[in-house]
Amino acid sequence: MTQHSNTELKPHVGLDEAGIAEVLQALQEQPEALDALLTPLHPADIADVLESLPRADRRVLLEHIDQEHVGDILAELNDGVREDLLAEMTPREVAQAVEELESDDKADIVQELEGDQQKAVLRILRDKDSKKLATYDPETAGGLMQAEVFAARRTSTVGDVLKQIRKDSGDLPENIGTIFVTTSKNELVGTVSIPRLVKQPLRAKLEDVMREDPLKFTPEAPQKDVVDVFEKYDMHNCAVVDDKNRLLGRITIDDVLDVVLEDREREAYRAAGLDETEDLFAPLHETAWHRFPWLVLNLFTAILASIVIAFFDDAIAQLVALAVLMPIVASMGGNAATQTLTVTVRALSAKQINSKNAWYLLRKEVLVGSLNGLLLALGLAAITGVFYNNWSLAGVILAATVANHLFAALAGYLIPILLKKLGKDPAISAGVLVTTVTDVGGFFVFLGLGAYFLL
Amino acid sequence: MTQHSNTELKPHVGLDEAGIAEVLQALQEQPEALDALLTPLHPADIADVLESLPRADRRVLLEHIDQEHVGDILAELNDGVREDLLAEMTPREVAQAVEELESDDKADIVQELEGDQQKAVLRILRDKDSKKLATYDPETAGGLMQAEVFAARRTSTVGDVLKQIRKDSGDLPENIGTIFVTTSKNELVGTVSIPRLVKQPLRAKLEDVMREDPLKFTPEAPQKDVVDVFEKYDMHNCAVVDDKNRLLGRITIDDVLDVVLEDREREAYRAAGLDETEDLFAPLHETAWHRFPWLVLNLFTAILASIVIAFFDDAIAQLVALAVLMPIVASMGGNAATQTLTVTVRALSAKQINSKNAWYLLRKEVLVGSLNGLLLALGLAAITGVFYNNWSLAGVILAATVANHLFAALAGYLIPILLKKLGKDPAISAGVLVTTVTDVGGFFVFLGLGAYFLL
Incomplete structure (x- = not known):
């Protein structure tokens, strides 16, 4: 899941072919008008524009984009175009861009970098989570997982947890959704959804209000199984645990949706012997x-x-x-x-x-x-x-x-x-x-x- | 989204080909063993078994299933198989089965019934929501929408809303996710996520803590646009409003995921001139x-x-x-x-x-x-x-x-x-x-x- 650093940016629904063409025209004819066109756009919309541009024009456009949004835009780009842009960035630029992203988006990008660039970026980031996440096969539960979870001990009370949410200054995942309940050894024993939590008496212990024995995956589980389970049981969040049942992270349904859409693309492409990550504007x-x-x-x-x-x-x-x-x-x-x-x-x-x-x-x-x-x-x-x-x-x-x-x-x-x-x-x-x-x-x-x- | 009436039913992950074959074998050789095999299964798993059965066997299996789960199972079946089973049920049986389902699942099933059966079922149900929902084109936002939303007035306080959630005896959608903030005329003006709500002072008014100007669809919006927006902006819930901006319902991301998976199926089928709703065991x-x-x-x-x-x-x-x-x-x-x-x-x-x-x-x-x-x-x-x-x-x-x-x-x-x-x-x-x-x-x-x- 991508959280955008600037909450003022609103989704700009309806950036259709004409809207994109307008940006392209400005790019060719009056670059000074670009800033006004780009500023109100959501990173996902800017990613769309970039994907519709010949390669040389992409670099020109990027220069007009606020540095703090580059990471969010990279996270939204398709692999082919992203690779093209990353290849032109210095390790420090990449590290700065991805620093504020969530662990799964960061890991996806790090995973795509070439050997030396990857090492350099990881050195600058000093981020254990993304380093670890980047080692999982992208086609598995581990590749889909993010490290940001809200976990609480089984002996905590509902009141403790609500207090923790209130005090949070931005460290908790924005879309908490589910609280994962663990033992003192970080073993997963249950889940509580936030609406369910709100309904419980403040003094109740999590272990008394949780749903026990939740579904979970190990990092090696194939992506297809993850998709099947989310679809079948209408899940929104699912835990990933290691072979000792210790909580490693979670998978959220929006990432599952992305995966299914990518799979659909891939199926269509592979049937014609094409590579789905191919950039429309590759040489x-x-x-x-x-x-x-x-x-x-x-x-x-x-x-x-x-x-x-x-x-x-x-x-x-x-x-x-x-x-x-x-x-x-x-x-x-x-x-x-x-x-x-x-x-x-x-x-x-x-x-x-x-x-x-x-x-x-x-x-x-x-x-x-x-x-x-x-x-x-x-x-x-x-x-x-x-x-x-x-x-x-x-x-x-x-x-x-x-x-x-x-x-x-x-x-x-x-x-x-x-x-x-x-x-x-x-x-x-x-x-x-x-x-x-x-x-x-x-x-x-x-x-x-x-x-x-x-x- | 489907909420299962019996919360004791746990997802039974791993009902693979062998598990299904076991049920089929019991069906043919020792029907008395069926109950023990079926009772622990989640409705979605029973739906899988039904889809793998020749038509005649399906009716036998259905007789072994607890009446209160029939609705949930119907909601999970693919269209071809569901049509086959519905055709054999009386309007009263259908009405009983779907009564406890959420409005969108109910509407989907009602929409599939033949003219006379449909009229009879709607007469028994006396349910305005599903009647209305069943009139929307399934390929639009209206067809994806459910009527169950948690809406609150802009002048309500955070405390009011939390109290309402605490008092709820099951009328609120289980997965509330987002609270839609409305005017006294039911016009949509903002949204507040539950984690965000929990963080606010109890006396704050919703209009002061909400995100203004949320994305929304009219019921006529094509499904493809809905999917694009959920994917692009990582949304989990989205409001549907009428042409006067009055809140009609919401679309949840799990339904969007279902739609995308169905679309993928359809694309593959249509490319070979096949009907994706076709029942593998049709005559x-x-x-x-x-x-x-x-x-x-x-x-x-x-x-x-x-x-x-x-x-x-x-x-x-x-x-x-x-x-x-x-x-x-x-x-x-x-x-x-x-x-x-x-x-x-x-x-x-x-x-x-x-x-x-x-x-x-x-x-x-x-x-x-x-x-x-x-x-x-x-x-x-x-x-x-x-x-x-x-x-x-x-x-x-x-x-x-x-x-x-x-x-x-x-x-x-x-x-x-x-x-x-x-x-x-x-x-x-x-x-x-x-x-x-x-x-x-x-x-x-x-x-x-x-x-x-x-x-």
């Missing part, structure tokens, strides 16, 4: 180079399909209709497989597939695939028969389409399950595999049947 | 029928590509290599276009494309596409030249590949921008269009160049 060659490997991978899968076609070049030379129709059969199989794959990947992720229903679901996918395959095949065969006035060709395309749909259902269902068993994330790697298999399969079965029955 | 014909239209649409786009190929059938008959190589050119263009499309759709959604940088980004995409296209084309041309020992053919595939990559970059960038200008959601509709265009374009340019230069 040409950098962008091209990042996109290249996935294109090469796909080139090889396309060549694989072509090798199958080349195998039947005599058949094609004799009956060109085979070449005309073969992409239809292959692409239909790919589409059906994508549907099965999507359903299977989501069901796996929701833990809906288990030993008791795996066979039922396989049978269902195969039947759905065959049924739709048959309907589409009948339509396609009719069109082919009429167009070419060749009903043997129509028969071949009918058989090939049904066979490829069956094959597509099997591939779309079994490949993600197999990948999961092998410990891979099917959401990322299954797509290319499944479409390659149905492409190759589609060409092979159609051209094979054609060569066998029509020539 | 075969229902599932097949839901998937059919998208397959038909894709069949027609595949036929379109085939028509282009058919146009060049003489050329193919003379030089079969054209048929072997044409899918490579087409699929490479499709892949490059998908990358540009993904980047463009996300940038549009993040409002990063505006009148000032649209040309810069178009030029960048075209250059990145051409550069990668050229590299891949050189590799592909070399392979072709060596394999066929035909360097004119290699020249043609080189030119066609570069041209199709250029075309792909234009299509991947311009089609989503055009769709957005037309008021369509590019995330949903652009994919099919872009790949069709690059497929057709790829076949046309490769076969066209081949027919012109090689025969």
Whole structure:
């Protein structure tokens, strides 16, 4: 969670494309107007503007920004743009900027720095919390955690805690939400929400009013589990403890929301072989180079399909209709497989597939695939028969389409399950595999049947 | 937000595939063991089990569930499964089940009922809040809102409010979070968080300690804007007001998290022409029928590509290599276009494309596409030249590949921008269009160049 140092800054809702364009125009044409435009903006809005700027312009804009807001803005930027800006800052500038941030935001930024810069910044900061937090894998509960928690002993009274909140001069997390109740050895034993606390008699001990046995994570817990638990049980705060149940920190729901939004972005990007941290305004060659490997991978899968076609070049030379129709059969199989794959990947992720229903679901996918395959095949065969006035060709395309749909259902269902068993994330790697298999399969079965029955 | 009537129920983290399978096994083999398995489970966990069951088994399981938990379980189920169960319940059963739910969960369920059942349930409930909430579009702030808010007059003192919280016997929302400060006409003028409240002197008036001018939405605001604002400004609660600024309700961050997770699901499903509310265990014909239209649409786009190929059938008959190589050119263009499309759709959604940088980004995409296209084309041309020992053919595939990559970059960038200008959601509709265009374009340019230069 980000707390902004200057409470006067109000969210500036509605900095839309036009608002951003206005800032860009000022930047190019009358930089002296920039201050007036930027001053009322929330750091998150300034981050949006920075992300919409070519790299050189970002540095110009940064010079117009109040030093005390740079940390908040860095915390809001996406990774690619942040990296670009951090690379230009001295360790002292970075340390100054992040000093007032919360431990989790600070740790995220420190984690992104290059080796030497990182060491230098940590030396200046002398901040044990962020140093420790920066060592956790960002994809785990530890990576999501912040060290700022409000913990109180089980023997404290409600009155003690309220007094502590009243006396606080800014050390407590602004959004306390939940008080974590601990033993004298800092072991977590319960939680009390602030509204619940207010309702209790002042002399009551926390151990008598707390909810016992709260949910908690160890730092190693995968991020996905954290998201699932927050969603499922409508939690707002959750403790992170070490293997001896000692309180290390907490995870707040706003950080979980950020993680889910980033994940969504990442899924969309990865499906097209892109890096979600990529800066829209990265230099040409950098962008091209990042996109290249996935294109090469796909080139090889396309060549694989072509090798199958080349195998039947005599058949094609004799009956060109085979070449005309073969992409239809292959692409239909790919589409059906994508549907099965999507359903299977989501069901796996929701833990809906288990030993008791795996066979039922396989049978269902195969039947759905065959049924739709048959309907589409009948339509396609009719069109082919009429167009070419060749009903043997129509028969071949009918058989090939049904066979490829069956094959597509099997591939779309079994490949993600197999990948999961092998410990891979099917959401990322299954797509290319499944479409390659149905492409190759589609060409092979159609051209094979054609060569066998029509020539 | 869902509050569970029985506070004894603890989240049962770790009901994994094996745990669910255990329940399924008991269901089939020893139903008498079910009660012991189900009693300790949280409603959200029981909902998970129900979603993993074939339809008939769900009814059996429901009979083993305590009546007082049915409402909570319904609130946690996904739409398809919930619809299935609601259809079997009488209006009185539905009304009883949802009676104790919060207004937003109640409204969601009421909204899903069929016309007559809905009327009957609303008649039994006599609940103005949920009746009203059920009229809002689920994709808006109104659809996300709950009527339960803690509002207090601007002239009330901190002591008054704390007294009210202490006296509360369960009418206040459990997670109060924020107190909304209003005028005597119920107009929203500020907010006070509970920790902030606790810190203030008891005699202070709310109007002197509140944060003025809070962010708020009208019920018509699109859900996407709500998500953006919660994410951007790390909000936990936000007011919904009518057009006269009168407080109607609030949106809480846990509901925003749910919405984002549902959206992610929907995006993944829609991209494959699937309905995200689809029940994994829906009957075969229902599932097949839901998937059919998208397959038909894709069949027609595949036929379109085939028509282009058919146009060049003489050329193919003379030089079969054209048929072997044409899918490579087409699929490479499709892949490059998908990358540009993904980047463009996300940038549009993040409002990063505006009148000032649209040309810069178009030029960048075209250059990145051409550069990668050229590299891949050189590799592909070399392979072709060596394999066929035909360097004119290699020249043609080189030119066609570069041209199709250029075309792909234009299509991947311009089609989503055009769709957005037309008021369509590019995330949903652009994919099919872009790949069709690059497929057709790829076949046309490769076969066209081949027919012109090689025969």
